Amino acid sequence: GQQVMQIPQYQHVQEGEDFTTYCNSSTTLSNIQWYKQRPGGHPVFLIQLVKSGEVKKQKRLTFQFGEAKKNSSLHITATQTTDVGTYFCAALPGTYKYIFGTGTRLKVLA
Amino acid sequence: DVKVTQSSRYLVKRTGEKVFLECVQDMDHENMFWYRQDPGLGLRLIYFSYDVKMKEKGDIPEGYSVSREKKERFSLILESASTNQTSMYLCASSLRAGEAGWKFFGPGTRLTVL
Numbered sequence: 076g077q078q079v080m081q082i083p084q085y086q087h088v089q090e091g092e093d094f095t096t097y098c099n100s101s102t103t104l105s106n107i108q109w110y111k112q113r114p115g116g117h118p119v120f121l122i123q124l125v126k127s128g129e130v131k132k133q134k135r136l137t138f139q140f141g142e143a144k145k146n147s148s149l150h151i152t153a154t155q156t157t158d159v160g161t162y163f164c165a166a167l168p169g170t171y172k173y174i175f176g177t178g179t180r181l182k183v184l185a
Numbered sequence: 186d187v188k189v190t191q192s193s194r195y196l197v198k199r200t201g202e203k204v205f206l207e208c209v210q211d212m213d214h215e216n217m218f219w220y221r222q223d224p225g226l227g228l229r230l231i232y233f234s235y236d237v238k239m240k241e242k243g244d245i246p247e248g249y250s251v252s253r254e255k256k257e258r259f260s261l262i263l264e265s266a267s268t269n270q271t272s273m274y275l276c277a278s279s280l281r282a283g284e285a286g287w288k289f290f291g292p293g294t295r296l297t298v299l
Contacts, residue, residue, distance in 0.1 A: 084225070108287055117275060117290040118228070163227065165288075172243075173286070175220075177227035 079166045081176030089184050094151040096179035098164035107147045108165040108173065109138060118163060154183045188212070189291035191276050197297045204263040206294050208276030215279075216286060217259035219243075219251065222273040222293070234259055266298045
């Protein structure tokens with residue numbers, strides 16, 4: 076079946092360092108969404124990317140959708156302790172059902 | 186603000202028991218979903234519903250059933266709970282399916298089956 080690979084599975088960074096998580100699909104995607112789940116919490120929608128090569132920013136977070144619409148990345152500049160959590164991508168390979176990646180758990184060391 | 190609530194945060198049941206997990210959303214969303222979340226496996230879709238009394242199987246429906254009698258309520262049923270169904274269960278709703286359907290999640294129910 077269709078799969079969405081997300082790497083890395085875990086990442087520990089020192090506060091102030093940058094962080095990137097990648098989401099890769101074997102098939103072309105209609106769009107991709109990103110969610111953040113704080114420890115003990117539930118996933119919260121961050122953003123949706125639709126167009127090939129699209130780049131969107133939310134403060135220190137930069138989201139990219141690949142030119143071929145098969146991969147995406149989330150980059151955090153100068154991480155803070157509030158960035159701790161698990162980041163999930165959710166990919167739409169067709170028009171109806173999203174597939175969630177396995178998530179990247181980010182730990183920020185103060 | 187959209188609110189998705191789940192009936193319990195924590196639940197402990199015994200093998201063989203029938204278990205009901207309830208989910209209610211207050212924003213008149215068409216679509217509702219049940220996921221389970223396990224370490225290293227991410228979120229896996231169990232069932233979803235795009236309308237009252239309509240349901241579709243997700244990726245891992247075995248051992249589960251669902252009920253949607255009212256638009257705001259979506260129930261997940263474990264007919265005979267087993268230990269491999271110990272997990273975090275997340276309910277979600279979205280206004281539209283497909284390309285515009287970003288999800289609002291409930292707080293989750295951590296189910297332990299002994």
